[in-house]
Amino acid sequence: MDGSHLSVVVDLSPSQWHLSSLQNQPYPLDLSSFISQLLAFLNAHIASRHENSLAVFGAFPGKSVLLYSSADPPTETPPSDANSFPAFRLVNSTIMHNIVQHLEALDDSSDEEAPSALVGALTKALCYINRLTLEFNASTANANATEGLEPLTLSDPRVLILSVSPDQTASYIPVMNSIFSAQKLKVTIDACQIYGSETVFLQQAAHLTGGSYIYLERRDALLQYLTMAFLPPPSIRQTISVPTQDKIDFRAACFCHKNIVDVGFVCSVCLSIFCQPVPVCSTCRTKFPIKTLQRLNAARPSLPLTSASQSRNPSVSSTPQKTNGRSSATPSRPVETPLGPGGLPHSGSINAHNINGAAHHGVQNGLGSSG
Amino acid sequence: MNVDSDSDISISDYEETENTVSRSKAKGKGKATDKRKKDKAKRKPKDVQAYTWEANFTRSWETVQEDEGGSLQGAVNDWVARGRRKRLLEPQNAIRRTIIRHMVLIVDLSTSMMDRDMRPTRFALTLQYAREFVLEWFDQNPLGQMAVVGMRAGVGERVCDMSGNPQDVLKSISDRHKLEPTGEPSLQNSIEMARNSMNHLPTHSSREILIIFGSLTTCDPGNIHDTLDQCVQNRIRISIVALAAEMKICRDLCDKTGGQFGVAMNEGHFKDLLFELVPPPAQRALPRSSNAGGGGPGGGGSSTNPASDLMVMGFPTRLPDTSPPSLCVCHSELRSKGFLCPRCLAKICDVPTDCDICGLMIVSSPHLARSYHHLFPVKPYAAVASFDAVADVSSSPSCHACSKPFPTTVSQNVADGMSAIGRYRCPDCNTDFCSDCDVFVHDVIHCCPGCGK
């Protein structure tokens, strides 16, 4: 009842992690040091309170797996050891074991790696929270549900998404559906993009559920970011604030080519989005008037932004501010932002320069098996 | 909260309504209910309990069947099973809805509104519910626009112009002293006023009038039936919630224009009637023949629907609260937060709106996305009948979504459409889910955790 629940969705796409560990990257981060920092973070969550619960979902290429959940702990417990807390050992060894097992089971034969099943993992996390909520209601006062009172909800359930993959435009609708169900369950979604480009969908997910989104630039400071931004449950965030978002991109993916568009053509009946004028709505089979099509097609050349490009083309007339803000290649965010009077700092200003590399410190439990 | 789930009524909604409204399932003396029963799109139970002293005494506890263990699980399973069967009956086609709605809310401000048969007065209650209605309506119809007209002293009075901003509308009906009821109402005058304000609207949007009517008379300058005919011509849908009793002309207005009519029996029923009008009216892509009452304007359902159009919309970028303040185009004030028009980069305070500079319609994409689950429903899961089906597939011992272990024994006396071993299988990815997740996936998430779509 008092503990807060945290579900972590970890993107474990081998190819993206390989890219992230290359030395030509600024602040390279490889999978094993990421996992050791992640485990330290998870332990910190369990350490905070005896009643805190935890679930970890892995998004592997093409499949999503539950790596650990505190509701059904594994039956065989690791041998105990006088120097570590039993609960931590259990988490560490279970997660390591499962990750290694699933990574080995991955099919290497095909050339192209399937995209990570982030959406699957996210929906699983929501189903899991739904299950906890149901169980919680059943155990405490099922009188509430039957007497027509508002069913109780868990306090502060939240989902943290640690992603290294770019937006998968095909999953636009599932992601949005997940966001809305998270809103309904009063789940906060936090998101951290550790590698790769900014993701529009995760930004929107965090914004719409009141969570925090961080695009990680200083990857050597991962643990500090995780601790400061994602460890405090929503109740504490009212006292100690977490990094707020910069801009939120409300762009959507079109239904026809799965492009991310900022100006789209929308069917008035079912609200499907298209990146170019179409005669018939592919979703609801509505035919559009010829006149409209002609008018829109005529007007199109003047619209600079309907081409099938992922990033927004800075239009001819755009201000330099826009170009900087949108293109991910030139990060323009200051690391130290001067604070306005009473204003809160935003995500750039986590003080990253004097961080102890927890990566070097290493999490000793269970890491031995990672090879 | 209930009405939040558009027309896809969820099990929990169903239960809640059923419970709060009437455990005893007493058939109310609702003369108003017959009309709504015809409407297939609405599936909420409408047998609302009348005044308590009118209701039959029923032993509600006897309708609940305990199983031999004294548990109520059987009764609960029945609910779940009903939800499942209903889902299987639903057509796979995408649903068409008029989501871009325009509504004129006409509030009776005649002296009859001062009656105290609803506490504290009809007037105060109406204002209170109207405020809640407006909030809920804009929440579910983010692209809609609403105007408010008051009926008093024999004329229609414009209280609020057509606006897409819920705050504008709320502000206009927040001050009760400006709306103090006097005189007689005039249905014709107010409907004419509403009709005129909606004449110019594009054809693809819906035009609706909602009247909250407390009087038993109307004081009209001409023949109200002419007005009615014009409304039918203009495809305006009129719905009326009456607080006193049914009037022939009100019934006609609603029936002929395809709206809904209801007489509120008590405070709770009043609210229910009002909130039924929140979700957008649904239409099937392929016309279902028996959709008689709900058809109405724009509901012709032919594939060459003149009421459809392709619109250009822009999806803005939201500026953070800490960004340097700059002038907005709508109020010309210095603010730090706001949205940037993707075409002309003008700064706008609120969405949805039309860009003042380039005229682009600006909406935030989540607004649109709220309705997408109607378009791509998750296929119903098949109930796994016995362990034979489990043995051959390499199936896991626990639910694919929430990892709850499946029961290992066959349960007895399962309801129709339920699985005896508690497994439900997605036809696409062939993974098994528990019954809780089955309900949750179809009613809330609208996305299968196995296949991710």
Added chain:
Amino acid sequence: MPTNDSDTLDDKNSITVSNKPHALLPFLQLQSATSLSRLYQSPSSCLSIFRLLDSVERQLVMNLLWLESAISLSTMGAWVVQEKKKFYDDALDILTRLHILHVHSGKLSLNTTFKTSLRHAITGGGSTGSFGVPAEKDEKRPPMDVEGLDGYALERWETILHFMVSSGTGQNPTRPSQGVLYLLQRSGLMSNQQGSTPQITSTGFQFLLHRPHAQLWDLLLQYLHMAEERQMDLVEVLTFFFMLSTMELGREYLTENLSQTQKAMLDDLRDYGLIWQRRASSRRFSPTRLATTLTSTSPSLPTSTGMTSSSQQGFIVLETNYRIYAYTDNPLQTAVLNLFVSLKYRFPNLVVGSITRDSVRKALNNGISAEQIISYLTTHAHPQMRKFNPLIPVTVQDQIRLWELEKERLKSQEGYLYTAFASQADYEFVLNYAKQLDVVLWENSAKRCFFGSLEGHSNIRNFIERRISGAV
């Protein structure tokens, strides 16, 4: 509206409850920096203390945990929402007093010992063995299973409570061991008069109404105080408590690595039901649930015999007509209820009674406060009651409070009446002085007299004497 009133009251209560620091923290704050830093050498202690902290304090510690260098106060302060600055300042204050945090020339840093140990606790490693040395599985003598441990802990704990509650009622419940009795008397929960059977005191009555978790910590705190007097090493006692709290339920641990002090504690802890040993001389021990949940905040104690599940949800139904139905067969719970309820009927699983003026006055006379009664009822309310808001009927709540006020209509205070001042000026001169001392309880300038409290008397008398002798 009464409903609203009690709502806000409930809110206030919940806020104060949640902000109240754990009972152990004030005790730790009294310890010297050296002994604290000895305590912080053990990772399990750091972890446990970390858990006892408030949520904001925990977050502050975590924010600083992985930083190598100190961080300036202003940087940290920038993250605090302005309206909640007070919580932040309080948190800093408590952490500083626990010597976890150092504020040094405008920079914040963690105590290095604490930092190293907590890092060890979270990442594992080190060689302190502070989480207890587990015993190898012994095939011949399998360890006690979890239910057995729960039963044992419960039996021990309820023996203590039952002994307290039925003292003086003429019943003769099983006496707990001598060590427990001594602790109860030392802590003032029971009094020992002329060698007869100990009697429960008013503190004892209040103690009974506490939540089990608070009761446990109350006793352990008393144990710590007693340990000081018995010349035991406090740090070792505390370290052992914390070690127990991080142990795993249902596992056996070896006693070999324990210090002498800690081995001596085994006997006491066995009496309280915190640990289980096959024999007193056994080289192994198993912590019970009482021990492993020491640092959790919710009472996850097995609180009643047999019906664990229902008792955790509460068993009391209270009606607006002051009738109370308690679904319990537990003699302890019945006995506790008997403190403030006049019981009418007893059935195998149900006790019926009603709250009357007399029964509440009896409780008030025993030193129990109205708030304690209400909070006991709230804590143990039946799930059926939980759908009401407020949970306890307003009439009953108010009436219990009124009965308490009734008792406090008159308050006596010893003091002196000063009269017969020679002149108004004299009177005012003395009165002013007395007011400066803040000892005036009542004054009447028309009659030139005032009443001062006892403690001010000597000062005032001296002052008047000096005045008379002309010194002032």
